[in-house]
Amino acid sequence: MMAETKNLKRFYNSVIPSDWATPEFGDIFKFLRTFSFSREQLTNNPTNDGIRNIHYGDIHATYENEILDLDIEMTVPYLLDGIIQPTSFDEDCFPALKDGDLIIADASEDYLGVCDCVELKNLNGTKVVSGLHTFAARSSDDKIALGYRTYSLKHEQVIRELRRIATGTSVYGVSKSNLSNVRIPLPPISEQKSIAKVLSTADAAIHATEKLIAQKELRKKWLTQQLFTGKKRLKGFEEEWKQVPLSEMFSERNETKYFDLPLLSIGQNGVYPQDESVKKDTSNEDKSKYKRICLGDIGYNTMRMWQGRSALSGLEGIVSPAYTVVTPKKNADSLFFSYLFKMPKMTNLFWRNSQGLVDDTLNCKFKDFSIVKVMLPQSKEEQTAIAQVLQSADKEISLLKAKAEKLREQKKGLMQKLLTGKVRLKIND
Structure with a gap:
């Protein structure tokens, strides 16, 4: 259920609900150790139980959702064997990242990507490190809810502030100290959980559609290989190629x-x-x-x-x-x-x-x-029939891609309303 916001207070150049807090990022999160491994030190085919590495470029270009679910996202690369030993992780000086931790890009080639971030989910014992040009940040459940943490940097005024404080010419960056001082809007914990649940449902719909797209693309690839080699013949065509x-x-x-x-x-x-x-x-x-x-x-x-x-x-x-x-x-x-x-x-x-x-x-x-x-095929009719099969497959994939894009736009609309407090979720106590 949703309700319109009534009582408001100032937040940067906008307004938020009066019962939302506006702490500095550094009061909610602490920074963890990060690394600067190059692309040459990464692989997609580990020989053992690998250590996965989140690179700033992948945050910008690869991981489309704000929640990086390792049960779903299979493209996160691994460090080459031997660069870090899994036994080297230590809770005091070298803590392994865990569910709810943020990985934030500290550099971007344009203002649009300044402090792009993802929240880790479903690590299930997988070792993950925060890689080149990133910050890793952690908070506790009593300060900010799981599933909401990444959205603390997605408010339109927070994004504007991050771009304002970014420095550089060809590459723009934000320091830890500057990020620590950025104020973030925080609804009550119960509302954070509700917002996270709504946006998680939107993510699930997007993922289900993207999974279907991947299946259809694999099917089309198989069809193409079968039909163009003559291994699979369409009904009514028997002439030798x-x-x-x-x-x-x-x-x-x-x-x-x-x-x-x-x-x-x-x-x-x-x-x-x-x-x-x-x-x-x-x-x-x-x-x-x-x-x-x-x-x-x-x-x-x-x-x-x-x-x-x-x-x-x-x-x-x-x-x-x-x-x-x-x-x-x-x-x-x-x-x-x-x-x-x-x-x-x-x-x-x-x-x-x-x-x-x-x-x-x-x-x-x-x-x-x-x-x-x-x-x-000796007959043009068989050529045409094969082309029509593949064309139908393409149309099906195009429709699914349009649906996925529409779902992403709908999620953006939800974020615009929920993360600014323009629309409030009714919390059932």
């Missing part, structure tokens, strides 16, 4: 001087208008050599085809001369080939057929592309 050069399936479109067509960009996932790109427009003012690309064509980066830099076009426009544009013949379904060209076996074939001394100078021009041989 045939090895043919790509010259039998595609011709090159090398049409220029289409000045009236819009400029397009080709990315890993599609063809889109240049003015919708987040990248700076570096195209030449003289576009007389820019190539026309049409609906159903496939454009690829001539120097990066071996890295899977190709995409099916749903638009008509012009693209940089750095791209090769191929158009399907009557016996080729371009959607089918857009999936096929991303497969590791195909990118390896493009690499082998590219011309150049080193990877950075390799070129897969149409003459090189056209001689690549591949096993294919």
Whole structure:
């Protein structure tokens, strides 16, 4: 149950409920020992019971939720064996981190990441250390509830204060002493627990959706491998596959001087208008050599085809001369080939057929592309059927990703209301 806030008091440049405390961070948390291990000292494949290491960069980029649940998050790296002995942990001088401890990034390349933090959960005996450019902080249950601790730094005015006190030019940081002096808003313990429970429920919904996405992506990967090798055949298709050069399936479109067509960009996932790109427009003012690309064509980066830099076009426009544009013949379904060209076996074939001394100078021009041989269904209908199966899988994954994003936005809305006290949870005593 929720209720509107009535009695308020000042907190920085905002207001909070009058019964909330505003202690300094250092009055609630004490700092623990941290380490500065480099990426070279980490591994994802420990040989023994490893010691996990939380790196500041992962807090910014990898761990999306405020609660780092080690039962769920499997990407936390380990220290290489022998760097720290598990027996070295000592409760007085070298305490092992435990549930409820915070790991805070003390450095960021932009203001947005200043003092990003996660709260540890479900360590279950796993040894964890706080790594490069981080603070580790601990509190007691009578001061701040488990599951709420990470949110003590998520109030909009606290974030603003942290950015204000951050120092640096290309990298921004906050010292322990400055962080200790930052005031944080704390509801009564019972309300903290209720807020933590609500946000934990939101996290569970997000995780369940992300888990489903991962399952669907694995299924699509399996389907792709089975369907493109002919190990799995769709109902109604029994003809033997045939090895043919790509010259039998595609011709090159090398049409220029289409000045009236819009400029397009080709990315890993599609063809889109240049003015919708987040990248700076570096195209030449003289576009007389820019190539026309049409609906159903496939454009690829001539120097990066071996890295899977190709995409099916749903638009008509012009693209940089750095791209090769191929158009399907009557016996080729371009959607089918857009999936096929991303497969590791195909990118390896493009690499082998590219011309150049080193990877950075390799070129897969149409003459090189056209001689690549591949096993294919003899009928365009089977190509189309395979492409439609994979397209359906993609749509299902896209819908789930949209749902996960909507759940994340809903959680942000809840945080905005609950962590500021704009909406209060009714506590049942």
